[in-house]
Amino acid sequence: MNSRERALRKEIVFIGKLMHDKGFVSASDGNIACRLSSRRIISTPSGKSKGLLDAKDMTVTDLNGKKISGTGKPTSELRLHLAAFKEREDIMASIHSHAPFSVACTVAGINLKKIVLPEAYMIFGKVPVTRYATPSSGESPKAALEFIKKCDAMIIDRHGTFTVGKTLTEAYMKLEKLEHFAFMMFMCSLKGRVKVLNKEQIKKIDKIRKEYGVDTRRYLP
Numbered sequence: 001m002n003s004r005e006r007a008l009r010k011e012i013v014f015i016g017k018l019m020h021d022k023g024f025v026s027a028s029d030g031n032i033a034c035r036l037s038s039r040r041i042i043s044t045p046s047g048k049s050k051g052l053l054d055a056k057d058m059t060v061t062d063l064n065g066k067k068i069s070g071t072g073k074p075t076s077e078l079r080l081h082l083a084a085f086k087e088r089e090d091i092m093a094s095i096h097s098h099a100p101f102s103v104a105c106t107v108a109g110i111n112l113k114k115i116v117l118p119e120a121y122m123i124f125g126k127v128p129v130t131r132y133a134t135p136s137s138g139e140s141p142k143a144a145l146e147f148i149k150k151c152d153a154m155i156i157d158r159h160g161t162f163t164v165g166k167t168l169t170e171a172y173m174k175l176e177k178l179e180h181f182a183f184m185m186f187m188c189s190l191k192g193r194v195k196v197l198n199k200e201q202i203k204k205i206d207k208i209r210k211e212y213g214v215d216t217r218r219y220l221p
């Protein structure tokens with residue numbers, strides 16, 4: 001094991017604990033995956049709380065999910081991560097969570113495509129929601145692939161979130177931002193009214209984004 005893999009294992013433990021502490025996962029929900037090399041993926045094992053991970057728990061597989069090393073069993077949701085790694089070579093890390101407000105918004109039928117928060121729009125564009133898919137089935141990767149080409153963050157209908165990044169921290173920050181956006185939308189919908197940004201305000205954000213060279217992929221249907 002080289003020093004990069006050792007560092008990544010520690011980082012996965014740290015991010016798993018953050019996800020758990022923030023309430024983005026319960027019991028053994030959620031998973032984290034990182035690219036070790038072009039065809040080797042390290043990920044959190046099946047059935048373990050993300051708040052109680054140990055660096056030696058991780059499993060290493062190839063891009064088809066075939067186990068290379070590790071004592072644990074690869075998660076059944078690994079297919080979702082592998083589909084993203086196969087689709088885009090720039091993805092180095094991915095996180096799947098069951099963040100509660102993101103899930104609640106889809107169950108309550110709240111329209112997340114409204115452009116409401118300037119910062120969320122700057123990062124995500126419109127927030128995509130995948131079509132419903134049976135968890136741990138081949139349906140989930142298929143539903144996510146419809147968006148992964150053009151965005152780094154999505155909400156999975158009635159299930160959770162999926163975010164990717166060039167680093168694990170980046171994928172985690174997108175998860176936090178996404179859940180924060182969902183929280184705001186959920187709270188505002190309780191009041192029955194959501195004020196959207198107007199065209200002029202959106203145009204200004206687009207301009208700033210261009211000037212700063214924000215390279216995050218955005219979903220703009």
Ligand SMILES: [Zn+2]
Nearest residue numbers: 030077135160
């Ligand atoms: Zn899940």
